[in-house]
Amino acid sequence: MMKLLxxxxxxxxxxxxxxxxxxRAGDKWDGADDLPTNPLACDSSGGGxxxxxxxDGGQPTGAPDKAGKEITLVDVPKLIGIGYFNATSKGMQDxxxxxxxxxxxxxxxxxxxxxxxxxxxxNYVTRxxxxxxxxxxxxxxxxxxxxxxxxxxxxxxxxxANSTPDARQWFVNQAEFNxxxxxxxxxxxxxIGEDKGFAIVTSTFTTPNQARWIxxxxxxxxxxxxxxxxxxxxxxxxDNVLSFNQATTLINKYGDKLAGLVGMTSVATPASAEAVxxxxxxxxxxxxGLATPNAMKPYVNADCVKSVVLWNPVDLGYAATYxxxxxxxxxxxxxxTSVEAGKLGKLTVVNGSxxxxxxxxxxxxxxxxxxxx
Amino acid sequence: xxxxAAAPPERRVPRWLARHETLLAAVLIVALAILGxxxxxxxxxxxxxxxxxxxxxxxxIALPMTFVIITGGIDxxxxxxxxxxxxxxxxxxxxxxxxxPAAIAFAIALGAICGFINGFFITRVxxxxxxxxxxxxxxxxxFAEGISQAHSVRGYPEWFYxxxxxxxxxxxxxxWLLVAAIVIAGxxxxxxxxxxxxxxxxxxxxxxxxxxxxxxRIKLVxxxxxxxMAGVSAYVLVSRVTTTRSDMGIGYELDVIAAVVxxxxxxxxxxxxxxxxxxxxxxxxxxxxxxxxxxxxxxATIVVIGTVLIASTLLASSLQKRRDVGG
Numbered sequence: 001m002m003k004l005l006x007x008x009x010x011x012x013x014x015x016x017x018x019x020x021x022x023x024r025a026g027d028k029w030d031g032a033d034d035l036p037t038n039p040l041a042c043d044s045s046g047g048g049x050x051x052x053x054x055x056d057g058g059q060p061t062g063a064p065d066k067a068g069k070e071i072t073l074v075d076v077p078k079l080i081g082i083g084y085f086n087a088t089s090k091g092m093q094d095x096x097x098x099x100x101x102x103x104x105x106x107x108x109x110x111x112x113x114x115x116x117x118x119x120x121x122x123n124y125v126t127r128x129x130x131x132x133x134x135x136x137x138x139x140x141x142x143x144x145x146x147x148x149x150x151x152x153x154x155x156x157x158x159x160x161a162n163s164t165p166d167a168r169q170w171f172v173n174q175a176e177f178n179x180x181x182x183x184x185x186x187x188x189x190x191x192i193g194e195d196k197g198f199a200i201v202t203s204t205f206t207t208p209n210q211a212r213w214i215x216x217x218x219x220x221x222x223x224x225x226x227x228x229x230x231x232x233x234x235x236x237x238x239d240n241v242l243s244f245n246q247a248t249t250l251i252n253k254y255g256d257k258l259a260g261l262v263g264m265t266s267v268a269t270p271a272s273a274e275a276v277x278x279x280x281x282x283x284x285x286x287x288x289g290l291a292t293p294n295a296m297k298p299y300v301n302a303d304c305v306k307s308v309v310l311w312n313p314v315d316l317g318y319a320a321t322y323x324x325x326x327x328x329x330x331x332x333x334x335x336x337t338s339v340e341a342g343k344l345g346k347l348t349v350v351n352g353s354x355x356x357x358x359x360x361x362x363x364x365x366x367x368x369x370x371x372x373x
Numbered sequence: 374x375x376x377x378a379a380a381p382p383e384r385r386v387p388r389w390l391a392r393h394e395t396l397l398a399a400v401l402i403v404a405l406a407i408l409g410x411x412x413x414x415x416x417x418x419x420x421x422x423x424x425x426x427x428x429x430x431x432x433x434i435a436l437p438m439t440f441v442i443i444t445g446g447i448d449x450x451x452x453x454x455x456x457x458x459x460x461x462x463x464x465x466x467x468x469x470x471x472x473x474p475a476a477i478a479f480a481i482a483l484g485a486i487c488g489f490i491n492g493f494f495i496t497r498v499x500x501x502x503x504x505x506x507x508x509x510x511x512x513x514x515x516f517a518e519g520i521s522q523a524h525s526v527r528g529y530p531e532w533f534y535x536x537x538x539x540x541x542x543x544x545x546x547x548x549w550l551l552v553a554a555i556v557i558a559g560x561x562x563x564x565x566x567x568x569x570x571x572x573x574x575x576x577x578x579x580x581x582x583x584x585x586x587x588x589x590r591i592k593l594v595x596x597x598x599x600x601x602m603a604g605v606s607a608y609v610l611v612s613r614v615t616t617t618r619s620d621m622g623i624g625y626e627l628d629v630i631a632a633v634v635x636x637x638x639x640x641x642x643x644x645x646x647x648x649x650x651x652x653x654x655x656x657x658x659x660x661x662x663x664x665x666x667x668x669x670x671x672x673a674t675i676v677v678i679g680t681v682l683i684a685s686t687l688l689a690s691s692l693q694k695r696r697d698v699g700g
Contacts, residue, residue: 115614119661123662126420128414
């Protein structure tokens with residue numbers, strides 16, 4: 001009797017599992033953050049128009065006037081311990097040294113979890129810092145603690161991954177979302193051809209910047225490369241091992257149908273390149289994505305990866321620090337259209353409260369050796 | 374003999390049981406004093422109440438987990454139940470059109486159902502709790518991700534945030550909820566037949582069964598309670614972070630079990646108190662916070678928590694040995 005019950009239960013469980021997994025297989029997830037996309041024209045060089053929106057950032061209440069005085073900042077990235085955020089941190093230290101009256105500490109969770117990130121920011125708010133720099137794991141969930149910081153007179157500036165606009169004063173955007181989307185899809189189409197299949201390895205489906213990039217990629221591909229077949233998008237949580245496993249699974253699953261892998265994070269791209277190398281498919285499966293040059297040097301030099309898209313994260317951290325200093329000194333106010341950022345010169349303000357770093361940069365075999373981050 | 378921190382009225386439980394909690398409370402007070410001296414913002418009311426707010430989600434689940442571990446079982450699926458209930462809350466409100474109070478009730482009921490399923494398989498089909506809850510850990514998380522399809526649900530009305538971010542008479546709302554839950558759980562464990570039966574089942578399940586205790590029914594109840602509180606915790610969490618994500622609650626089971634074990638509950642069952650769990654919970658939360666405020670970086674904090682946990686387990690087992698020798 002018990003045996004019969006157990007067998008039925010086991011069978012039902014198996015059926016349920018297959019049913020549930022079947023519903024999700026091959027889902028072409030496309031960004032899911034419900035914001036409008038703005039794909040660029042198919043042949044422009046990737047500049048895009050600067051949108052003139054009124055300032056929509058938040059403001060601190062009762063911030064002490066520290067113009068010209070020393071300020072302490074804390075930087076809470078999505079997670080610590082990966083090359084990308086080590087680079088942004090380095091940029092901040094460089095800016096702090098140049099400015100002379102800024103101290104920046106980088107501290108954050110060891111996994112890209114929003115709950116942990118909120119706790120870190122909360123603790124620093126209680127400790128009392130002059131400014132918080134952040135790269136959000138979730139745009140909406142991080143808003144309450146950032147608003148709390150603003151209400152305690154602490155300046156808040158974001159970089160890399162945005163929060164809702166009213167929870168921070170400024171956001172330093174590395175490149176326009178549609179610019180990144182265009183650069184990635186164009187690189188991909190150039191390598192694999194117009195009518196092949198590709199898959200995407202991303203961090204999580206709810207991370208703000210990756211979600212926006214994928215939404216823009218989807219819109220741009222539909223517009224300019226309609227014959228490209230989008231096979232699947234998988235999550236890899238900014239974890240090396242998981243990214244490698246996911247990439248290998250995709251290769252095994254789609255076999256010949258897969259001609260290209262796109263890595264959306266600086267962890268996913270080298271892991272995908274490693275998966276392609278291990279499967280001995282270099283040259284047959286293209287790997288395109290966002291990554292730091294150091295991580296990709298071996299693959300670019302082995303001709304496994306032709307081009308890597310990124311901006312300079314060192315510059316990103318550098319710019320963010322200069323923005324906070326300008327805000328505290330009163331040199332950057334709501335409604336301004338540009339800000340001075342040391343060696344980067346003048347950066348433009350777009351979309352109300354976003355500061356644009358510039359256009360995405362493409363690393364290839366020719367120039368990858370010139371960079372060290 | 375009793376310290377001011379561990380003074381519940383008249384325990385009929387042997388003296389040695391009170392000792393671990395007393396020692397722990399003493400360690401906690403010393404630690405608080407040191408951290409307070411190192412950083413003058415640590416012992417402020419504002420900070421302590423805020424920490425109370427942050428520890429509610431883990432605290433609510435730690436209470437029924439104490440019951441579960443006392444009976445000799447374990448429930449590793451609580452984190453996934455939190456994730457699933459959070460998704461159910463958002464999904465039923467946004468996509469299925471439930472009115473928000475009904476969605477909240479639905480999410481909590483779903484938590485109870487998840488706990489019930491755990492309890493059912495553990496008692497009727499006799500699957501060991503460790504195996505069953507590891508399986509449901511994966512199963513419920515899979516459901517959460519499948520249902521949500523990675524969409525988060527945002528844009529709740531203002532009154533919804535009262536539980537997670539509001540204050541009642543100056544104290545965070547969820548802290549009132551936690552305190553009420555602690556009182557109820559403490560009374561249930563200490564003063565009712567139900568509580569007494571848990572100790573009996575944990576100490577010797579066969580003897581308990583032959584003594585006529587409804588062992589299966591009691592176990593079913595504790596696992597259902599575990600799921601139910603995970604559902605309530607999910608509601609508090611969503612209210613606090615204003616959004617639902619399918620990765621919510623990952624890792625909660627470890628935080629919960631750490632708090633329970635630190636508080637003196639034996640992982641083998643048969644002993645443990647709600648008071649100990651509370652001290653353990655407060656200790657972990659305040660240690661993490663105090664260290665962070667003093668400037669210790671994230672990774673070092675985890676090392677300290679691990680060391681404290683090991684030290685406490687050694688302490689508990691040495692007390693256990695003394696008890697066994699002393700009779």
